[in-house]
Amino acid sequence: MRFGISTPIVVQVPGAAAPWESDADVAELTEIAATADRLGFDYLTCAEHVAVPTTAEGRGVTYWDPLSTLAFLAAHTTRIRLTTSVLVLGYHHPLEIAKRYGTLDRLSSGRVTLGVGVGSLEEEFDLLSATWKGRGARADDAMRALRASLSTSRPEYHGEHYDFGDVVLEPYAVQDRIPLWVGGRSLASxxxxxxxxxGWMPFGLGARALRDLLGQVEIPCGFEIVLGTAPLDPIWDPDRAREKITRLLDAGATSITCAVSAHSATNYQEQLAALAELTAPLRGRQEDR
Structure with missing residues (x-):
């Protein structure tokens, strides 16, 4: 059982981000990541949007670049995994992803997890001259190409949308198999x-919808079901925080991405400490299943 954090500051969605995050500085972000690392959290996250059209500002406009952010945080942590949540496959050639995140995997001594998705913002696709129609099939091909490219210096792949060989990719990932987690809320995802x-990182699904979808697919052994929490308050309302987490465990979660309520970066770290203490017995509960 793994617990990660939905990293504050780097993504600010209206109604979810706390006011202090808009004024936070890099030092505060660094302290939060280092605290999560020290407390034993398993991963931290960073999402991707390149340029949000003004017509879509409701989903938030602050999205730190995941490669730059995770590379910076890698230098200030030692064991916590670095997870994209998510990287939009249609915005990148698979070799570009393999080179950039393979380098990050080497720099971080094998701590990269690639969360990927097909993308949901058509205006951004148009802005970046990316292909919107048929993006699902293109994403499938990209994932196959990534699997063939991430952990080798001489990748070769021949697919419907991506075709390459006779190339050298140095450096490449040190992990034999970088985990690929797929974001989405549909049966197709x-x-x-x-x-x-x-692994699968669904969002915006209730317990019944989640169970219905999981019941329609044969889940491979060792497959991760990565579920996220609404903001938790483990200091002032630990019972409610425990209840929310237990509910996700009962829904089948093998990893839980935690958000916490806080009024400052210092308070955020205090909440993380309380959350680490609260989740310690829950880890054992899940392992005993």
């Missing part, structure tokens, strides 16, 4: 994850 990836 779950099938994509089960067939081509190592």
């Amino acid at each position: 779950l099938r994509r994850a089960a067939e081509l990836g190592d």
Whole structure:
């Protein structure tokens, strides 16, 4: 059982981000990541949007670049995994991802997890001259190409959308198999994850919808079900925080991405300490299943 954090500051969605995050500086972000690392959290996250059109500002406009952010945080941590949540496959050639995140994997001594998705913002696709129509099939091909490219210096792949060989990719990932987690809330995303990836990161689904989807797909052994929490308050309302987490465990979570309520970076770290203490017995509970 793994617990990660939905990293504050680097993504600020209206209604979810706390006011202090908009004024936070890099030193505070660094302290938060180092605290999560020290307390034993398993991963931290960073999402991707390149340029949010003004017509879509409701989903938030602050998205730190995941490669730059995770590389910086890698230098200030020692063991916590660095997870994209998510990287939009249609915005990048698979070799570009393999080179950039393979380098990050080497720099971080094998701590990269690639959360990937097909993308949901058509205006951004148009802005970046990326292909919107058929993006699901293109994402499938990209994942196959990534699997063939991430952990080798001489990748070769021949697919419907991506075709390459006779190339050298140095450096490349030190992990033999970088975990690929697929984001999404549809049956198609779950099938994509089960067939081509190592985990599924659904969002915005209730327990019943989640169970219905999981019941329609054969889940591979060792497959990760990565569920996220609403903001938790483990200091002032530990019972409610425990209840929310237990509910996700009962829904089948093998990894939980935690958000916490806080009024400052210092308070955020205090909440993380309380959350680490609260989740210690829950880890054992899940392992005993």
